[in-house]
Amino acid sequence: MVKVGLTGGIGSGKSEVARRLAERGAVVVDADKIAREVVEPGTSGLALIVTEFGPEVLREDGSLDRERLGKIVFADSAKLARLNAIVHPRVGERVAELQRAAPPDAVVVYDVPLLAENGLAPMYDVVIVVDASDATRLARLTGARGMDEQDALARIRAQASREDRLKIADIVIANEGDLDALEERVSEVWARLCERRDAAETPRA
Template sequence: MLKVGLTGGIGSGKSEVSRRLAAHGAVVIDADTIAREVVEPGTPGLAEVVEAFGEGVLRPDGTLDREKLGSIVFADAAQLKILNGIVHPKVGARVEELQRAAPEDAVVVYDVPLLAENGLAPLYDVVIVVDAPDDVRIERLRTFRGMAEADARARIAAQATREDRLAVADIVIDNGGTLESLDAQADKVWLDLTTRR
């Protein structure tokens, strides 16, 4: 099994690369998706979050109000630590479960947005960084996510710098151009990964 860490700053196109690698046959494990799954209605994770932060973090339909919870935890390091203590072990357990289910010769791609920020590069056999210039990322965030330019710049500034991400990269995919260029690079990277298994 080849463990591949895939990361990139917001708006870099990491999800596009992830989809292309999955289409080639990679087993993709998406940390953000799992983090949402472990606090869906009816899960022990959501019950623990409500116990820790109160019913006010729920929407009327019983789902987690992520914005409300975010406003609590991102303003208070102690509260964030409590939330991470609930969610991270559940995410870790689910990741291990998915990893065990993968075939022995699989290329397992871990889609990890904060890989550089959290010093996780040593956990993987190969680290792929999807890179794009800040102006391209800002334009994508404005166009595809409806973000104001100031918000896009603030989100980019809150993450690791391009230099920090590139410093942990074994493979860099330049996604500042066209989708055709991205397709060609993803094909080449897949061939590279399959020779490393």
Template sequence: MLKIGLTGGIGAGKSEVSRLLAAHGAVIVDSDVIAREVVAPGTPGLAAVAAEFGPGVLAADGSLDRPALGAIVFADPARLQALNAIVHPLVRARSAELEAAAAPDAVVVHDVPLLAENGLGPLYDLVAVVDATDEVRIDRLVRLRGMTEDEARARMAAQASRPDRLAIADLVIDNSGPLEELAPRVAEVWERLTARR
């Protein structure tokens, strides 16, 4: 089994690279998807979040009211730490289960947005960084996600810098160009990865 940590700044195209790798046969372990699963209605994770933050973080249907929770944790680093103390162990456990279920010769790609920020590189055999220039990322966030340029810059500033991400990369996937240029690059990366299994 080859364990890859895949990351990239907001707007770089990490999700598209993940999708393309899955199409080649990679087993994708997506931290964002798992983070939502572990606090879904009826889970011990949601019960723990509600116990910690109160019933005001629950929507009328019993699901997590993400905006309400966000208003609490993003205004107070200690509260964010409390949330992470609940969610991160659950995400790690579920990620380990998914990895353990993969075939022995699988390429397992852990899609981890905050890999650089949290110093997680050593957990993987290789770290792959999806990279695009800041200008390209801002354009995508404005055009495709409806952010203002200031909002895009603020979101980017809240993440690791581009040089910090590139510093931990064993493999850089350039996605500064149009989407049609990405598929052949990912195909080349897949060949390199499968040769290492």
């Protein structure tokens, strides 16, 4: 098994890279998706968030209003830390379950937005950083996603800097261009990951 940590700032295209790696056969563990699962209605995670931030972070149907919560925590580092203390341990437990279920010869890609922020690079055999400039990411967030510019900037600033992410990268996927260029680069990276997996599986004489 090759354990790959995949990260990138919001708007970098990390999720698109994860999707393309999955198409090629990677087992993708999506930390964002798991983070949503551990705060669904009826979970202890959601109950603790309501206790910490108040019932105003709930929608009428009892689910978490992620946009409202985001505006609260991304503008206040202490509140963000309190939210992470609730969510991250629960995500970690679920990730460990999925890892145990993966085939022993798998390339397992952990899609982890806060890999750099939480010092998680040593957990992986390979760290891939999807990289785009802050200006490109802001344009994507305010354009394709329709996000308010100040909200988008707050989210970018709440994450690690571009430089800090690049420091932990074993492989960088630059994503400033079009999807054809991204597809070509993902193919190159997938070939490298498969070579590493196959080398690890080959018994030494």
